[in-house]
Amino acid sequence: MSSPPGPPPDPDDDEWRRRERDTEPIPRDRPDDGPAFGTGPAYSDGPSYAESAGFGREEPRRPWADDPEGYRQPEFSEDELAGLRVDASGMPLGTRRVLPLEDEPxxxxARYLFPTERYRGEWKRHWIHLATPLLVGILATFVLGYLAGFLAGQNVGALTTVAVILWFAVIxxxxxxxxxxYYDRFILTxxxxxxxxxxxxxxxxMMPLLRVTDMKYEQSPLGRTLNYGTFVLESAGQEQALREVKHLPNPNExxxxxxxxxxxxxxxxxxxGKEADEAKADDGA
Incomplete structure (x- = not known):
């Protein structure tokens, strides 16, 4: 049987007051007591020891985790994933990053290829290669046309003829x-x-591929806009006939x-071989 409750404590009892004071909880915040130990900030200022040691620190949000505040798993389009898919032979199924290979030169x-090498493609230079001649032809047409008309009005037939002949020479x-x-070609085998x-x-x-020690291409701002560039080929630090090829189209491809x-x-x-097999299958179908 439990013992009956005793009489209530006497508030004037010094022993009771001492026990109550000793069992009071220690306050966590003491904003009015000044800085701790007389030198540091108050207890309420700055991170606690556990926080400074890394305990209880909030984990950074991961953009790939679902979150109600807007963080979602990234989405990829079919075009972006197509380049990662391959067939049974290991060939990519997506869009190629290189230009399609040519069949025949x-x-x-063809007259410059020997029978045992395989033809890969040929390219004319970018149309920017003709920018200077075309601008000269347009400017000559306007200037000499105006000059011929002016001289014809002055009844100076000989000078008019000279202006017309000069225009024909420029054209x-x-x-x-x-x-x-048109006859200038860059060829790859x-x-x-x-x-x-x-x-x-x-x-x-020409330069054999086995001798190419370094290759780069350069694009000016205009070249990046119009998609042309200059190829620079190095071969073991030696002088070679083929080193710099300007104004090639689609330089990255x-x-x-x-x-x-x-x-x-x-x-x-x-x-x-795969493309040849597919072509034969299409012809047979």
């Missing part, structure tokens, strides 16, 4: 530069890179094409 280029030079641009140019006097410069041919020729052959 043009008659202009002939522009036509020559356009034809030279599985063994070398070549540049063929010239109309009457043909010039053929062309750079990937050359690098792939240099370092992953088996992948190129595998892609060519």
């Amino acid at each position: 043009t008659p202009l280029v 002939g030079w522009v036509a020559w530069r356009v034809a030279d641009w 599985n063994k070398r890179v070549m540049v063929v140019n010239g109309i009457i006097t043909r010039q053929v410069a 062309l750079y990937l094409r050359v690098v792939e041919e240099m370092y992953e020729p088996q992948a190129v052959e595998a892609r060519l």
Whole structure:
């Protein structure tokens, strides 16, 4: 049986008051007591020891975790994931990052290839290569046309004829530069890179891929806007006929094409074989 409750404590009892004072909870905040130990900030200022040691610190939000405040798992489009998917042979199913391989060289280029090398493609220089001749032709047309009309009004037939002949000469030079641009080709095979140019006097410069020690391409702000660049090829620090090729179109795709041919020729052959099989299947269907 429990003992009956005793009489209530006497508030005037010194022993009771001492026990009550000793069992009072220690306050956590003491804003009115001044700084702790006389030098540091008050207890309420700054992080606690546990917080400064890293205990109880709130974990940073992870952007990939679902959160009601707007943090969601990132989403990827099908186009972004397509480049990561491969077929059974390991070939990517998505859009290629390089230009499609050419099947056959043009008659202009075929004469410079020997039978055992495989043709990969040929490219004309970007149309910016013709910017100077075209601007000269347009300017000459306006200036000489105005001059010929003015001289004709002054009844100076000889000078008018000279102005017309000069205009024909400028237009002939522009036509020559356009034809030279058309016959100027950058060529890639599985063994070398070549540049063929010239109309009457043909010039053929080449560099074996095995001798290329460094390759880069440069793009000015205008080149980035119009998508052309300059290729620079280095070969063991030696002087070579083919070092700098200006105004090549699609420089990034062309750079990937050359690098792939240099370092992953088996992948190129595998892609060519796959494309040939698909073409035969389509023809059979």
